[in-house]
Amino acid sequence: MNTALLNVMLAASAGTGEAMPPEAAAPSLLFSLIITIVPFVLIFYFMILRPQKKKEKEAKQLRDNLQIGDEVTTIGGITGIVVRKTEDTVVIETGGDRSKIRVKLWAISENATIHDAPEEEISKK
Numbered sequence: 001m002n003t004a005l006l007n008v009m010l011a012a013s014a015g016t017g018e019a020m021p022p023e024a025a026a027p028s029l030l031f032s033l034i035i036t037i038v039p040f041v042l043i044f045y046f047m048i049l050r051p052q053k054k055k056e057k058e059a060k061q062l063r064d065n066l067q068i069g070d071e072v073t074t075i076g077g078i079t080g081i082v083v084r085k086t087e088d089t090v091v092i093e094t095g096g097d098r099s100k101i102r103v104k105l106w107a108i109s110e111n112a113t114i115h116d117a118p119e120e121e122i123s124k125k
Helices: 002-012 021-065 119-124
Strands: 071-074 079-085 089-096 099-104 110-111
Touching: 021 110, 071 089
Parallel strands: none
Antiparallel strands: 071 079, 071 110, 079 089, 089 099
16 A cells, blocks of 8 residues: 555656655645545535435425325325324225225325415415
């Protein structure tokens, strides 16, 4: 590893015509490494992590605001009307024969029922 670092330092100092001591090249190498890595970390955060957290927050809000009578779709594509809601499960009624299916709350992916805007959102505007 020391040989590779020495080769990099020699290549960096080759253009100046003078030899650079290893102690002087190490901080500049570290600085250039940080300058290279920081933009990648920021791009990763703003393009992947931040949107994912926003989607998770919206999904949690959707599941918390479910009410009896809402028409929902599960992640498996089953659609139905919410008949009962407990802390972690939802019973939905599907089809014309009024069959009921109990699914976990995390399996609800979409609420097709449009509700009036909550009072908190109205006060923000």
